[in-house]
Amino acid sequence: MNNATPWWSSEVFWKKTAIWVTGSMFVVLIILTLDSIPKITAGSERVPAYSVINKHIDYKFNDERNIQVPLIGGEDPLFGKMLSEEEAEALVSYGKKITQGRNCMGCHTLLGNGSYFAPDLTKAWLDPGWSSEEEREEMMIAFLMDPVENARSFGSGRMMPNLHLSRGEAMAVVAFLKWMSSIDTNGFPYNFTVIDKEG
Amino acid sequence: MKLDHLNGGQQLAVKYYTVAISLFVAQIIFGLLSGMQYLYPELLFGMLDFNVTRTVHINAMVVWLLYGFIGSVYWLLEEESETEIVGLKLGQLAFWVLTSAVAVVVLVFLLVQSGPGDDFTRWFVNEGREYIEAPRWADIGIVICMLVFFYNVAATFSKGKWSGISGVLTLDLVALAGIYLAGMFYTPNISVDQYWWWWVIHLWVEATWEVLVGCLMAWGLMKVLKVDRKIVTTWLYIEVALMFGSGILGLGHHYFWIGTPEYWLTIGGFFSALEPIPLVAMVVHAVYDAGARHMKGNNNPALAWLIAHAFGNFFGAGVWGFMHTLPQINLYTHGTQWSASHGHLAFFGAYATIVIAMIYIAVPYMRGQKGLGSNLPDGGWKWKWSLGLLNMGVVGMTVALLISGYEQSFIERAVGGSTWYGYFSAQTHPWFIQGMEWRMIFGLITSVGIVLLVWDLLTIGKGRVAQEREQTQAVA
Ligand code: HEM
Ligand code: HEM
Numbered sequence: 001m002n003n004a005t006p007w008w009s010s011e012v013f014w015k016k017t018a019i020w021v022t023g024s025m026f027v028v029l030i031i032l033t034l035d036s037i038p039k040i041t042a043g044s045e046r047v048p049a050y051s052v053i054n055k056h057i058d059y060k061f062n063d064e065r066n067i068q069v070p071l072i073g074g075e076d077p078l079f080g081k082m083l084s085e086e087e088a089e090a091l092v093s094y095g096k097k098i099t100q101g102r103n104c105m106g107c108h109t110l111l112g113n114g115s116y117f118a119p120d121l122t123k124a125w126l127d128p129g130w131s132s133e134e135e136r137e138e139m140m141i142a143f144l145m146d147p148v149e150n151a152r153s154f155g156s157g158r159m160m161p162n163l164h165l166s167r168g169e170a171m172a173v174v175a176f177l178k179w180m181s182s183i184d185t186n187g188f189p190y191n192f193t194v195i196d197k198e199g
Numbered sequence: 200m201k202l203d204h205l206n207g208g209q210q211l212a213v214k215y216y217t218v219a220i221s222l223f224v225a226q227i228i229f230g231l232l233s234g235m236q237y238l239y240p241e242l243l244f245g246m247l248d249f250n251v252t253r254t255v256h257i258n259a260m261v262v263w264l265l266y267g268f269i270g271s272v273y274w275l276l277e278e279e280s281e282t283e284i285v286g287l288k289l290g291q292l293a294f295w296v297l298t299s300a301v302a303v304v305v306l307v308f309l310l311v312q313s314g315p316g317d318d319f320t321r322w323f324v325n326e327g328r329e330y331i332e333a334p335r336w337a338d339i340g341i342v343i344c345m346l347v348f349f350y351n352v353a354a355t356f357s358k359g360k361w362s363g364i365s366g367v368l369t370l371d372l373v374a375l376a377g378i379y380l381a382g383m384f385y386t387p388n389i390s391v392d393q394y395w396w397w398w399v400i401h402l403w404v405e406a407t408w409e410v411l412v413g414c415l416m417a418w419g420l421m422k423v424l425k426v427d428r429k430i431v432t433t434w435l436y437i438e439v440a441l442m443f444g445s446g447i448l449g450l451g452h453h454y455f456w457i458g459t460p461e462y463w464l465t466i467g468g469f470f471s472a473l474e475p476i477p478l479v480a481m482v483v484h485a486v487y488d489a490g491a492r493h494m495k496g497n498n499n500p501a502l503a504w505l506i507a508h509a510f511g512n513f514f515g516a517g518v519w520g521f522m523h524t525l526p527q528i529n530l531y532t533h534g535t536q537w538s539a540s541h542g543h544l545a546f547f548g549a550y551a552t553i554v555i556a557m558i559y560i561a562v563p564y565m566r567g568q569k570g571l572g573s574n575l576p577d578g579g580w581k582w583k584w585s586l587g588l589l590n591m592g593v594v595g596m597t598v599a600l601l602i603s604g605y606e607q608s609f610i611e612r613a614v615g616g617s618t619w620y621g622y623f624s625a626q627t628h629p630w631f632i633q634g635m636e637w638r639m640i641f642g643l644i645t646s647v648g649i650v651l652l653v654w655d656l657l658t659i660g661k662g663r664v665a666q667e668r669e670q671t672q673a674v675a
């Protein structure tokens with residue numbers, strides 16, 4: 001009876017294999033998750049604390065890693081105002097809630113995930129489209145408050161609709177975008193040109 | 200339609216199938232609108248913006264596929280457990296609750312659309328996270344209705360009898376529902392947000408849904424081709440081992456660029472590259488069984504759609520997924536029309552096909568007949584044409600999007616560095632626009648296919664009862 005079906009085609013063998021494989025893969029995933037979550041918690045090396053919006057942020061090529069990585073510089077408070085860690089978190093969180101409530105991800109990608117109808121916002125804070133670092137904050141707020149009036153479209157005819165953001169809401173969104181640009185994304189987006197830089 | 204001759208589970212299934220197909224139609228309408236907005240950006244601008252049409256497009260898809268799965272499981276429940284469903288009334292109540300909730304969510308998406316950055320918006324309007332935009336109250340409602348469904352499944356099998364298929368199915372449903380919870384909380388941290396968001400999306404489509412349709416496929420092959428249960432069950436276990444073995448850690452292919460540590464580049468790349476293996480196994484399985492029985496089954500449309508599923512799954516998920524799953528390539532293709540190309544072929548090929556197959560398996564029973572053989576009065580032209588047009592349409596859209604995706608990944612991602620300007624230099628390139636135009640043309644072909652599909656499902660096999668009786672007598 002033991003050689004009626006070879007072991008490798010027996011139902012029981014594969015049932016056990018399925019259970020063991022699934023179980024062990026899941027355990028490995030949990031272990032990796034336990035390792036990863038602290039490394040992406042705000043305040044870690046890869047994902048800076050929310051108060052990073054008080055600092056200057058750049059995206060520079062790193063010879064060792066052979067990719068561009070965010071570079072956190074000296075003091076450069078957003079809208080000229082230094083915030084405590086709690087205030088910064090509250091502002092960034094408000095900004096993120098606005099991006100969810102207005103469904104920005106229904107047109108844009110954030111960290112490359114979302115929709116493909118509009119530019120990726122991962123490094124929007126650093127985009128050369130904002131002219132210069134001096135003009136950036138005001139330009140971003142003006143654009144977010146009235147994207148139709150300030151449309152660029154680059155000949156595509158595609159515009160961002162007016163989502164009726166108040167000035168306060170636009171400021172929170174900018175804080176969120178500034179914070180997001182400081183995340184170490186392993187070099188994505190590749191070859192990004194940073195504002196105020198001559199190629 | 201009178202359905203008294205069906206068993207309780209099957210009567211429930213017909214309800215779910217009806218809503219599924221209606222939402223499929225809605226999905227296509229809103230897909231056409233989103234696609235048109237690429238070519239005519241002023242279309243419905245400021246009224247029904249792209250984010251709204253797209254959200255309805257993909258949410259209708261997720262919901263109709265889930266309805267299709269629930270319907271399929273209810274359809275086979277009493278037969279597989281050899282007993283009556285335990286909670287028919289409760290199941291019916293859950294159906295109406297769920298369907299009303301879906302209707303409210305869609306209406307709010309269309310009419311309210313967005314809200315301020317507060318908790319009320321996320322609880323009652325829009326959560327703003329792709330695929331799971333449904334507000335939190337609806338999440339909770341969905342979970343409760345899924346629990347009712349799960350109770351019906353688990354308790355009915357416990358009362359009747361268990362089998363390999365039902366065992367895998369039930370455990371898989373636990374995982375499927377549990378994973379949904381990973382998407383139900385708020386965090387200001389976008390990296391942590393996307394970390395768990397991918398648990399829901401990836402561990403659904405590349406693990407638990409894949410195993411669920413594996414169960415449906417196993418049952419479908421037994422049903423349509425009378426394949427031996429032992430063989431089908433063994434294959435199912437092999438597929439579970441391979442799918443979970445690769446798909447669980449394959450999750451890492453979404454952890455390349457969201458802030459997560461570098462080791463995910465290796466783990467995600469390696470394990471996701473193995474994911475096509477179970478999909479090849481499924482093609483081998485289906486084609487071998489069909490071939491061994493000389494393609495002769497008792498239900499030709501269902502058999503054709505089961506085979507479309509095997510190939511669609513392999514190409515859409517396996518081949519199109521593999522093409523951009525290595526980090527060296529994904530760095531440039533991430534978040535471009537490549538993803539859309541893969542998303543369309545994979546969701547259609549792997550999931551829409553099998554739900555359609557399961558519905559075709561049900562149709563003759565609903566009409567009190569034995570099967571849908573090759574003796575249909577009109578030669579079965581409607582199901583054949585809808586099969587052809589739907590598959591051709593989606594494959595055409597996929598190829599068109601791939602061409603746009605290639606162009607985008609070179610011009611925007613590699614050369615343009617993904618800036619605002621770089622993005623539009625790719626979007627305005629003639630090759631990109633041509634891809635968008637061809638996507639619309641094939642989208643229209645897809646739409647004709649779905650019109651025929653609906654027409655066919657409503658009419659196929661009607662008035663065939665007498666003829667069929669004669670034939671069975673002749674055979675006897
Ligand atoms: C008439 C046919 C269709 C048209 C014109 C259409 C159009 C679109 C458009 C314009 C998008 C947005 C992509 C973007 O963000 O740029 C989209 C997304 C999507 N559609 Fe369709 N669609 C159609 C049919 C389908 C079908 C049949 C399925 C699957 C069953 C499907 C599944 C999806 C998925 C999964 C996404 C999200 C893709 C991603 O985020 O990568 N669509 N579709
Ligand atoms: C039936 C199974 C599958 C379905 C329904 C599916 C669907 C999708 C969809 C809709 C997306 C876009 C997600 C978004 O909106 O951001 C996506 C992304 C992706 N899929 Fe799949 N997929 C399947 C299987 C696979 C497999 C087997 C692989 C690998 C071999 C794969 C590799 C990928 C990768 C690498 C991405 C990320 C794309 C990016 O970076 O933007 N998929 N998948």
Ligand SMILES: [Fe+2]
Pocket residue numbers: 401405449450452453
């Ligand atoms: Fe995935």
